[in-house]
Amino acid sequence: MTLQEKIIKLKKEKKAVILAHYYQNQDIQDIADYVGDSLGLSQQAVKTDADIIVFAGVHFMAETAKILNPNKIVVLPDLNAGCSLADSCPSDTFESFTKSHPNHTVITYINCSAEVKALTDIVCTSSNALKIVNSIPKNKPIIFAPDRNLGRYIMSQTGREMLLWDGSCVVHEAFSIEKLIELHKKYPNYLIIAHPESEAHILKIATYIGSTAGMINYVKKNQDKGFIVATEAGILHKMNQEVPNAELIPAPAKEDNTCACSECAFMKVNTLEKLYKCLRDENPQIHVSEEVIKKALVPIQRMLKLSAQND
Ligand code: 13P
Ligand code: SF4
Secondary structure, three states: OOHHHHHHHHHHHHOEEEEEEOOOOHHHHHHOOEEEOHHHHHHHHHHOOOOEEEEEOOHHHHHHHHHHOOOOEEEOOOOOOOOHHHHOOOHHHHHHHHHOOOOOEEEEEOOOOHHHHOOOOEEEOOOOHHHHHHOOOOOOOEEEEOEHHHHHHHHHHHOOOOEEOOEOOOOHHHEOHHHHHHHHHHOOOOEEEEOOOOOHHHHHOOOEEOOHHHHHHHHHHOOOOEEEEEOOOOHHHHHHHHOOOOEEEEOOEOOOOOOOOOOOOOHHHOOHHHHHHHHHHOOOEOOOOHHHHHHHHHHHHHHHHHHHOOO
16 A cells, blocks of 8 residues: 555544645645645634544644534644744743733734734734734734834834734745846746745735635636745645646745755644554654643634624
């Protein structure tokens, strides 16, 4: 049996579901039951009736699935699949920060630990951050953490001041504005599309800014165009599947590398082999304390409720 066949067989026997992010390796995306962005993955985690959730993504995503499903087994192929944004915001320092600004509404980007979510009023993702911020009364000051680039972008869209945590994504900060401008000169008809975790100078020259799912939809809606894609390169797989003739160029990174694209080393520690083993052994599992689950569930559910509402 191939590895893929073994995974499909085990998945049925164990009543498991595989949820994968767009930044995962192609073979993982191809075997997943659902591939999506952070919001879509959380919504799927709520819907599933599986006994085991195999989360092919990074730790904070699997943790969110566990918070939403405390009685299910949630496994992650490799526990080293972290996130620079989540790492930038230790819960003890964040707690002191929130305590020193007691009248503020605390909004955290989903890319943070369960402990940080437990200190939060409402969680957001890149696809609903604007809506979440706009839902807070205008007279209420806001703390936004941990991504300063997403925070600044939302400030520019809402005209609202927010206290920003100084975190960033190593992948999106790696894009070179000089190389991007040079590339765009060579392909002037291509549209630059960017994830809001990118730096402000990249976002300034982008035609479309949105979450990974938003970027894929934008390519689908504009099939006659070519695109320079400023986000993690794993997304090109789904874009190519959805629009087979799409002309796509990954945005160039500051460091020279052979494919001129940016890959998230955290996302890429997951492999199909590790996915098979974690399903077979039901290990490594995600564990979150009851106390943290109770507190962190509230801001996640607020986000899901608000996201489900029509504008
Ligand atoms: P979204 O897929 O929600 O846009 O998030 C991107 C990301 O960086 C996930 O870590
Ligand atoms: Fe974290 Fe950036 Fe990797 Fe997403 S791409 S998991 S934000 S380090």
